[in-house]
Amino acid sequence: xxxxxxxxxxxxxxxxxxxxxxxxxxxxxxxxxxxxxxxxxxxxxxxxxxxxxxxxxxxxxxxxxxxxxxxxxxxxxxxxxxxxxxxxxxxxxxxxxxxxxxxxxxxxxxxxxxxxxxxxxxxxxxxxxxxxxxxxxxxxxxxxxxxxxxxxxxxxxxxxxxxxxxxxxxxxxxxxxxxxxxxxxxxxxxxxxxxxxxxxxxxxxxxxxxxxxxxxxxxxxxxxxxxxxxxxxxxxxxxxxxxxxxxxxxxxxxxxxxxxxxxxxxxxxxxxxxxxxxxxxxxxxxxxxxxxxx
Amino acid sequence: xxxxxxxxxxxxxxxxxxxxxxxxxxxxxxxxxxxxxxxxxxxxxxxxxxxxxxxxxxxxxxxxxxxxxxxxxxxxxxxxxxxxxxxxxxxxxxxxxxxxxxxxxxxxxxxxxxxxxxxxxxxxxxxxxxxxxxxxxxxxxxxxxxxxxxxxxxxxxxxxxxxxxxxxxxxxxxxxxxxxxxxxxxxxxxxxxxxxxxxxxxxxxxxxxxxxxxxxxxxxxxxxxxxxxxxxxxxxxxxxxxxxxxxxxxxxxxxxxxxxxxxxxxxxxxxxxxxxxxxxxxxxxxxxxxxxxxxxxxxxxxxxxxxxxxxxxxxxxx
Numbered sequence: 001x002x003x004x005x006x007x008x009x010x011x012x013x014x015x016x017x018x019x020x021x022x023x024x025x026x027x028x029x030x031x032x033x034x035x036x037x038x039x040x041x042x043x044x045x046x047x048x049x050x051x052x053x054x055x056x057x058x059x060x061x062x063x064x065x066x067x068x069x070x071x072x073x074x075x076x077x078x079x080x081x082x083x084x085x086x087x088x089x090x091x092x093x094x095x096x097x098x099x100x101x102x103x104x105x106x107x108x109x110x111x112x113x114x115x116x117x118x119x120x121x122x123x124x125x126x127x128x129x130x131x132x133x134x135x136x137x138x139x140x141x142x143x144x145x146x147x148x149x150x151x152x153x154x155x156x157x158x159x160x161x162x163x164x165x166x167x168x169x170x171x172x173x174x175x176x177x178x179x180x181x182x183x184x185x186x187x188x189x190x191x192x193x194x195x196x197x198x199x200x201x202x203x204x205x206x207x208x209x210x211x212x213x214x215x216x217x218x219x220x221x222x223x224x225x226x227x228x229x230x231x232x233x234x235x236x237x238x239x240x241x242x243x244x245x246x247x248x249x250x251x252x253x254x255x256x257x258x259x260x261x262x263x264x265x266x267x268x269x270x271x272x273x274x275x276x277x278x279x280x281x282x283x284x285x286x287x288x289x290x291x292x293x294x
Numbered sequence: 295x296x297x298x299x300x301x302x303x304x305x306x307x308x309x310x311x312x313x314x315x316x317x318x319x320x321x322x323x324x325x326x327x328x329x330x331x332x333x334x335x336x337x338x339x340x341x342x343x344x345x346x347x348x349x350x351x352x353x354x355x356x357x358x359x360x361x362x363x364x365x366x367x368x369x370x371x372x373x374x375x376x377x378x379x380x381x382x383x384x385x386x387x388x389x390x391x392x393x394x395x396x397x398x399x400x401x402x403x404x405x406x407x408x409x410x411x412x413x414x415x416x417x418x419x420x421x422x423x424x425x426x427x428x429x430x431x432x433x434x435x436x437x438x439x440x441x442x443x444x445x446x447x448x449x450x451x452x453x454x455x456x457x458x459x460x461x462x463x464x465x466x467x468x469x470x471x472x473x474x475x476x477x478x479x480x481x482x483x484x485x486x487x488x489x490x491x492x493x494x495x496x497x498x499x500x501x502x503x504x505x506x507x508x509x510x511x512x513x514x515x516x517x518x519x520x521x522x523x524x525x526x527x528x529x530x531x532x533x534x535x536x537x538x539x540x541x542x543x544x545x546x547x548x549x550x551x552x553x554x555x556x557x558x559x560x561x562x563x564x565x566x567x568x569x570x571x572x573x574x575x576x577x578x579x580x581x582x583x584x585x586x587x588x589x590x591x592x593x594x595x596x597x598x599x600x601x602x603x604x605x606x607x608x609x610x611x612x
Binding site for chain 2: 005007008011012015016018019020022023025026027029030032033036045047050091092094095097098099101103104105106110113114116117119120121122123124125126127128129130134146148149151154178179180183204207208209210211214215226229230233234258261262265268269272273276277280283284
């Protein structure tokens with residue numbers, strides 16, 4: 001403590017103040033949304049709620065849960081996230097393991113094919129036409145198959161696999177295991193940190209993606225929760241925009257479209273927000289592997 | 295004279311082929327693991343790349359990529375003549391250039407300031423909190439923005455309370471606020487997340503450098519300027535090149551959520567235009583041409599940013 005000069009102390013105070021302010025700016029909109037979602041809807045319209053619910057109510061949440069179709073939408077999101085993450089991690093790791101072997105014949109060709117995909121793509125329309133042609137429109141598999149693989153994730157896996165001790169694989173070879181068995185029984189169990197990272201990245205994508213549901217899905221039964229929410233928000237916002245009337249007092253009820261929207265937003269975000277602090281140490285490492293190498 | 299040489303070469307070639315074949319056979323499981331990935335890439339990356347040819351064709355729903363008739367540059371001409379061309383280009387470039395100028399340096403500044411935080415517990419909290427918005431979907435974030443910026447929303451209450459405005463403003467109904475809203479919300483969402491890489495780079499700096507500078511009498515600012523920044527220059531350069539190449543990728547999901555008929559003149563960008571032309575009006579060839587136009591500009595930007603950076607400080611992606 002005594003080592004620190006006056007200048008350093010001043011710097012530290014200013015820095016701390018700015019950082020705390022920054023945290024407030026990040027947290028407050030989230031807190032405010034949460035507070036409003038737990039407040040009685042007609043009471044909310046009177047205004048003046050900033051820090052804490054004034055008339056606590058879970059009515060909006062009950063209405064959300066009773067909304068037809070919402071359970072199905074949650075079900076789609078949960079199943080696409082679980083199935084999507086497992087298949088993506090397994091498939092991408094498998095390809096990455098094969099490619100991580102420097103002595104692999106034709107490795108350069110394989111790598112070139114992959115690297116090109118990082119810089120060029122066909123864009124929205126040709127991709128849409130392909131998805132249509134192979135029959136994935138209005139098909140649950142459209143959430144799984146087109147995101148099965150990612151070359152960027154492959155690079156992250158590959159740099160991790162390279163650092164695994166060679167001797168383990170060699171001794172398994174001697175015991176008669178083939179490469180695939182080694183991958184499943186030895187490499188995957190040792191790769192939990194990188195698997196957690198990729199699973200989190202991919203899980204966040206699956207959980208939050210609404211665009212796939214908008215462009216490839218017409219059947220409301222196959223719509224994920226974010227697409228459901230998008231339609232609610234897009235519709236109500238344009239209505240809200242069009243009539244410049246203030247929120248009418250005629251609509252005094254236990255819930256309003258606004259309070260339902262807020263409750264849905266909180267419900268869709270809650271699972272992911274509770275998970276990420278626990279995975280933080282993994283994804284910080286994962287970002288490093290993915291970005292700084294080579 | 296040449297005969298024996300070429301014969302030898304042929305023999306060598308055959309030998310090599312045999313060796314390679316043997317190798318492949320020995321590595322059959324590895325190849326069986328890699329090839330599904332290659333097939334996936336051919337289907338989901340390369341076929342759409344090939345599909346770009348419909349930008350030069352007149353593709354209708356009954357066609358295949360090949361069977362549609364060629365029309366040359368017709369689709370591009372039509373886009374350049376389109377009344378929306380200047381509007382779309384202005385919005386795309388305006389939003390993305392401002393995002394780059396404002397949004398690129400902020401994570402660097404944030405990472406440096408966070409690293410300098412003396413209280414290590416606070417440091418951890420700030421870091422965790424800064425990642426939070428990254429985990430929100432644009433739909434949820436858009437919902438929050440719409441709520442805040444509405445007539446009865448918090449923004450109006452605060453601004454009227456302080457006395458900056460007299461009448462409430464529906465911010466998303468006015469084109470003049472749209473660029474600001476989209477840039478600020480983007481920074482809010484990704485600032486902390488984008489700082490991770492810089493934090494990692496800063497963590498790798500040798501601490502003795504700071505010790506030495508302190509002995510030489512350097513204050514905090516001098517240390518940041520003469521040690522921290524030069525040490526992470528390489529990371530900054532690489533990320534800048536990537537940012538420049540992605541400059542035309544105005545965030546599609548964000549635009550779609552915040553866009554409404556009233557702010558369209560400021561919010562229509564290439565991505566949303568392609569979406570509407572292609573998937574709502576079903577003008578596939580036209581929309582593909584517009585998308586290709588974007589990719590070509592992005593590619594030119596990538597190559598020139600890379601070239602410039604190589605010239606200036608010897609660091610480059612390729």
